[in-house]
Amino acid sequence: MSLGSRIVIAAVSLVCALMFFLTALDPSGLPSGALVFYGMAAVYVIITVACLFPKSHPVTLRLIGGLILSAYVIYVFDSFQTQNFTRAVMGFLVWGLPSGYLAVTGKYPSRGKGAAGFNGAEKNTPRKRRSISS
Incomplete structure (x- = not known):
């Protein structure tokens, strides 16, 4: 990023x-x-x-992942036998499980479809200045 x-x-x-x-x-x-x-x-x-502070990522990313995972687990249990249960399970699969991976490993996935969005390399090419011509 x-x-x-x-x-x-x-x-x-x-x-x-x-x-x-x-x-x-x-x-x-x-x-x-x-x-x-x-x-x-x-x-x-x-x-x-x-x-x-990017050097804090091993701790802070685990905390954030754990909080999101916990929130979705609570949401699934709270919505059991309600009309929101399917929505809660889908949210858990889409957001909760990847957050669990983040909580366990402390880093974003390095492979897969979404990995490029998290681990994209910054472009180090210098920008060209445009000259204003009259």
């Missing part, structure tokens, strides 16, 4: 973390309480750290 995209994702994640944290400070109107909002703020901080 390019440096520019990592910086943009980190900035947006940091703003989201700040918003969740500020919302959790006044839990009077929150239906699920402040703990969920503090947890979401922590998830966005982990995403920010993963974007800004």
Whole structure:
């Protein structure tokens, strides 16, 4: 992933973390309480750290993968015998299992159809400047 995209994702994640944290400070109107909002703020901080510090990937990517896998496992169990069960299982297969791979290995897949999207090489070719001609 390019440096520019990592910086943009980190900035947006940091703003989201700040918003969740500020919302959790006044839990009077929150239906699920402040703990969920503090947890979401922590998830966005982990995403920010993963974007800004690539050397933290063995830990941060495992945390992110484990959180996504856990969320889908809970979703499947909660939606058992409801009309959302098929949707939950499909989400688990599409997002949960690959996140489980990420949680176990700490890295993106190196082979397969989607591997190029995660492990794409950055182009190091210099850009040509266009001259403005009158």
